[in-house]
Amino acid sequence: xxxxxxxxxxxxxxxxxxxxxxxxxxxxxxxxxxxxxxxxxxxxxxxxxxxxxxxxxxxxxxxxxxxxxxxxxxxxxxxxxxxxxxxxxxxxxxxxxxxxxxxxxxxxxxxxxxxxxxxxxxxxxxxxxxxxxxxxxxxxxxxxxxxxxxxxxxxxxxxxxxxxxxxxxxxxxxxxxxxxxxxxxxxxxxx
Ligand SMILES: Cc1cc2nc3c(=O)[nH]c(=O)nc-3n(C[C@H](O)[C@H](O)[C@H](O)COP(=O)(O)O)c2cc1C
Numbered sequence: 001x002x003x004x005x006x007x008x009x010x011x012x013x014x015x016x017x018x019x020x021x022x023x024x025x026x027x028x029x030x031x032x033x034x035x036x037x038x039x040x041x042x043x044x045x046x047x048x049x050x051x052x053x054x055x056x057x058x059x060x061x062x063x064x065x066x067x068x069x070x071x072x073x074x075x076x077x078x079x080x081x082x083x084x085x086x087x088x089x090x091x092x093x094x095x096x097x098x099x100x101x102x103x104x105x106x107x108x109x110x111x112x113x114x115x116x117x118x119x120x121x122x123x124x125x126x127x128x129x130x131x132x133x134x135x136x137x138x139x140x141x142x143x144x145x146x147x148x149x150x151x152x153x154x155x156x157x158x159x160x161x162x163x164x165x166x167x168x169x170x171x172x173x174x175x176x177x178x179x180x181x182x183x184x185x186x187x188x189x190x191x
Pocket of ligand 1: 013014017018019020081083084085086087120121122123126127
């Protein structure tokens with residue numbers, strides 16, 4: 001049987017982003033768990049802020065189509081997000097907005113995939129409040145199946161060693177559980 005295809009990306013393109021570190025740790029663990037992993041940066045898919053006039057007059061930006069095709073090509077997705085004002089950041093929301101418009105989704109199959117989500121912050125709550133909104137947005141935008149298990153990395157500045165591995169055992173174990181579950185559900189539900 002072919003390995004389960006999982007797409008991984010972060011909701012920040014900041015140099016040294018904590019969510020980038022979480023995405024990299026997730027990609028590593030998913031690969032160890034047997035997935036065929038694609039790790040990408042939203043920096044490679046820049047998009048204008050969504051404007052319905054733009055969609056109407058110019059159609060979809062090439063990067064919206066490219067990113068939607070990436071989602072289409074995978075069975076599951078892991079998103080690592082920062083928390084902006086207790087929610088998801090505009091970069092991530094805008095990418096989801098563009099790639100979930102009904103006209104695009106009719107052409108490129110972004111719906112019905114399995115998602116796992118994680119957050120990171122230097123604060124004590126680890127960006128967990130952003131996950132409440134991200135889960136809701138994914139369910140609405142992509143008709144996504146989101147697995148229940150999720151991860152929030154608090155004090156992110158101290159959470160990783162120089163190789164990008166978790167310093168503590170608990171997040172490492174949780175990431176292993178999430179990876180196995182994401183692969184299992186994606187393999188079962190998405191062709
Ligand atoms: C506009 C804005 C809002 C923020 N709001 C929150 C917040 O609600 N909770 C939190 O823990 N951190 C918040 N932060 C701090 C971010 O968690 C921090 O900048 C983090 O490093 C950004 O994620 P990144 O490292 O993945 O780029 C905010 C930062 C910005 C720029």
